Amino acid sequence: MFIYKHRGFIFLNTNRNVMPENSIKEQTDQAKLTNLNNVQVMGILNVTPDSFSDGGKFAHFDNALKQVELMEENGVDIIDIGGESTRPGAVDVNEKDEVARVIPLLKAIKSRFNMRVSIDTSKAVVMSEAIAYGADMINDVRALQNEGCLDVIAQSDVLVCLMHMQGMPRTMQENPQYKNIINDIISFFAERIESCAKKGIKKDRLILDPGFGFGKTLEHNYQMLGQFSLFKKLNLPLLAGTSRKSMLGNLLNRDVNQRLAGSLTTAIVAVQQGASIIRVHDVAETVDAIKILTAVAQYQK
Numbered sequence: 001m002f003i004y005k006h007r008g009f010i011f012l013n014t015n016r017n018v019m020p021e022n023s024i025k026e027q028t029d030q031a032k033l034t035n036l037n038n039v040q041v042m043g044i045l046n047v048t049p050d051s052f053s054d055g056g057k058f059a060h061f062d063n064a065l066k067q068v069e070l071m072e073e074n075g076v077d078i079i080d081i082g083g084e085s086t087r088p089g090a091v092d093v094n095e096k097d098e099v100a101r102v103i104p105l106l107k108a109i110k111s112r113f114n115m116r117v118s119i120d121t122s123k124a125v126v127m128s129e130a131i132a133y134g135a136d137m138i139n140d141v142r143a144l145q146n147e148g149c150l151d152v153i154a155q156s157d158v159l160v161c162l163m164h165m166q167g168m169p170r171t172m173q174e175n176p177q178y179k180n181i182i183n184d185i186i187s188f189f190a191e192r193i194e195s196c197a198k199k200g201i202k203k204d205r206l207i208l209d210p211g212f213g214f215g216k217t218l219e220h221n222y223q224m225l226g227q228f229s230l231f232k233k234l235n236l237p238l239l240a241g242t243s244r245k246s247m248l249g250n251l252l253n254r255d256v257n258q259r260l261a262g263s264l265t266t267a268i269v270a271v272q273q274g275a276s277i278i279r280v281h282d283v284a285e286t287v288d289a290i291k292i293l294t295a296v297a298q299y300q301k
């Protein structure tokens with residue numbers, strides 16, 4: 001087990017809800033804090049006009065800020081701003097438009113709230129601008145594979161989420177195939193960690209995410225969730241994003257606005273298997289669920 005702190009985030013590399021051998025009273029303050037507070041809720045703020053779940057709702061600046069305020073009241077730990085739609089079939093957005101969508105909002109949040117902000121982008125230019133305006137994390141569904149991204153990150157001290165995706169959004173759901181999905185994703189992560197290391201980006205800034213819905217069949221998604229704890233093998237904090245995704249809709253036959261139970265259940269499963277960050281639309285409900293898990297965890301071996 002190891003514990004580390006980076007830019008206010010505390011990560012504990014073990015199953016978050018399994019207490020160590022000694023009782024809670026005997027633990028150090030840091031261990032207590034780590035065990036009870038270390039699951040972070042990341043609130044999704046899509047500022048794309050064509051997002052699948054909140055399509056266009058927060059494209060307007062004031063609405064976006066109101067949503068941030070609401071998420072803050074509900075106990076969010078970090079806001080993830082996305083200006084590029086990566087839903088299956090989505091078309092690419094150009095750099096200029098993405099910067100214009102994301103950066104003013106980042107600036108406004110940083111000046112009005114005491115809030116950590118992640119920027120969901122795969123473009124070096126957007127990363128660089130975001131870092132200049134105080135982003136705390138870069139969340140890249142392409143795991144820094146685009147040109148210039150590794151260099152931009154190497155010159156900064158932000159956290160980075162490296163997500164796995166097979167194919168590209170426009171076609172990724174057509175026929176995803178793996179030899180063994182868990183091993184294939186672990187190999188991908190190992191290669192990306194190595195590429196980061198070569199540029200001087202140390203492991204203690206990295207977070208891994210297997211990328212639910214990104215080039216995965218329904219079965220692949222549930223295998224990843226069921227075996228999520230296997231991704232702990234790489235000794236890095238894990239992020240899980242299942243919120244309102246079609247892996248829920250397709251199993252439950254529910255529209256996108258009827259997927260709260262599915263979103264919470266999958267979030268709970270991920271946390272129980274060691275996820276450190278849960279990326280969600282429904283912040284209040286997820287924070288409640290995690291509080292319950294935390295209360296229960298005190299009594300679990």
Ligand code: 7PJ
Nearest residue numbers: 086139141161163209211212241
């Ligand atoms: C994810 C993401 C995810 C990470 C999106 C959606 C589609 N970033 N960006 N993980 N999904 N790290 O919001 O459902 O699962 S966009």
